Amino acid sequence: MRPMRPTRRIATAVAAASTMTLSLAACGALGVSGDSSEASPTKGNDVTVGLLLPETANTRYDKFDYPIIRNKVMELTNKQGKVDYLNADASASKQAEQLQQMVDDQVDVILLDAVDAHAIAEGVQKAKDAGIPVIAYDRLAEGPIDAYVSFDNELVGEVQARSLLEAMGEVDSSDKIVMMNGSPTDPNAKQFKAGALSELSGTVDIAKSYDTKDWKPENAQANMAQAIKSIGVNNLKGVYAANDGMAGGIIKALEAAGVTNLPPITGQDAELDAVQRIVSGEQFMSVYKSYPQEAESAAQMAVAKVQGKDIQFDSLTQDQVDSPTAKNIPALLVPVVALTRKNIEETVVADGIYQLGDICTAKYKADCASIGLGK
Ligand code: GAL
Numbered sequence: 001m002r003p004m005r006p007t008r009r010i011a012t013a014v015a016a017a018s019t020m021t022l023s024l025a026a027c028g029a030l031g032v033s034g035d036s037s038e039a040s041p042t043k044g045n046d047v048t049v050g051l052l053l054p055e056t057a058n059t060r061y062d063k064f065d066y067p068i069i070r071n072k073v074m075e076l077t078n079k080q081g082k083v084d085y086l087n088a089d090a091s092a093s094k095q096a097e098q099l100q101q102m103v104d105d106q107v108d109v110i111l112l113d114a115v116d117a118h119a120i121a122e123g124v125q126k127a128k129d130a131g132i133p134v135i136a137y138d139r140l141a142e143g144p145i146d147a148y149v150s151f152d153n154e155l156v157g158e159v160q161a162r163s164l165l166e167a168m169g170e171v172d173s174s175d176k177i178v179m180m181n182g183s184p185t186d187p188n189a190k191q192f193k194a195g196a197l198s199e200l201s202g203t204v205d206i207a208k209s210y211d212t213k214d215w216k217p218e219n220a221q222a223n224m225a226q227a228i229k230s231i232g233v234n235n236l237k238g239v240y241a242a243n244d245g246m247a248g249g250i251i252k253a254l255e256a257a258g259v260t261n262l263p264p265i266t267g268q269d270a271e272l273d274a275v276q277r278i279v280s281g282e283q284f285m286s287v288y289k290s291y292p293q294e295a296e297s298a299a300q301m302a303v304a305k306v307q308g309k310d311i312q313f314d315s316l317t318q319d320q321v322d323s324p325t326a327k328n329i330p331a332l333l334v335p336v337v338a339l340t341r342k343n344i345e346e347t348v349v350a351d352g353i354y355q356l357g358d359i360c361t362a363k364y365k366a367d368c369a370s371i372g373l374g375k
Pocket of ligand 1: 055058138182243
């Protein structure tokens with residue numbers, strides 16, 4: 001079944017989704033003291049935010065999510081707040097222990113990016129019972145969560161699939177592609193897949209489709225090797241890869257099978273390796289998700305929640321989503337864009353995610369020059 005599309009609570013939600021601190025401050029939602037936006041503050045600036053992230057294989061978590069959240073919490077609390085960060089290394093049981101530790105430590109609020117959205121529900125309930133609000137971060141954890149901040153995940157899948165079709169050129173329904181989806185315990189993976197299928201089903205022949213355990217590139221590589229055996233390299237017109245790490249594994253499998261002219265391959269997360277592969281033409285696209293927008297909003301939501309700034313909290317969460325266990329969860333869903341060789345400068349470089357020098361290293365200098373990057 002196709003996951004439910006989020007609904008908007010207030011018409012201005014799009015603006016809220018794409019705005020950052022500045023515009024929120026401008027409309028009076030931030031930094032206002034002593035007015036009605038501070039409904040009985042429960043805490044001052046000595047806020048402790050517990051941050052639980054799911055894995056380290058993907059570079060985004062340590063490189064962007066954690067430092068951006070930490071810096072924003074510091075900024076919002078006049079350097080008196082802190083972030084206690086633990087990473088589960090793709091282990092659901094480890095994450096359950098980490099969540100328990102946060103409850104035992106009596107942190108003020110928890111930002112939770114679930115390894116297994118279903119299995120963690122019991123831990124979320126325990127936090128709730130201990131009076132600690134839980135905000136689901138990036139992946140929609142089950143259980144009684146207070147709010148959710150993420151990207152528009154179904155849009156991610158649609159954007160990936162539309163780009164793949166565009167790269168394949170004239171397609172007909174007998175053109176074979178392989179679909180490499182994400183982890184079955186990650187609810188986002190289901191949404192990426194649903195969004196992609198809404199574009200691909202009936203348009204091309206999805207000859208093989210896999211859900212990839214733990215999002216691991218090596219698992220994607222093994223599945224791809226199997227798909228190549230059954231389909232034959234010459235019959236393959238494109239590969240839908242749900243993220244960049246897996247795109248890397250897929251390329252290894254294709255090269256091991258002797259493919260020199262790679263078919264179009266998608267991705268997600270704008271990892272540096274992937275951006276370089278886009279420059280060199282090995283990977284067609286990635287999805288750029290503005291980490292600052294998601295992570296800074298999460299920090300704002302967490303601090304507002306602890307400090308009892310209800311109006312500010314509501315202004316940050318004007319979307320609404322349902323999980324399998326909770327309805328009408330206040331949410332913020334940040335939009336995403338396709339990243340191809342045409343817009344590297346306007347996206348990751350403009351946002352300061354990478355410098356041109358990070359991308360156009362000696363190995364990629366000529367490719368960068370050939371697409372006019374860094375001129
Ligand atoms: C998803 C997340 C992606 C990517 C992926 C693999 O849940 O939205 O950005 O990180 O997990 O870890």
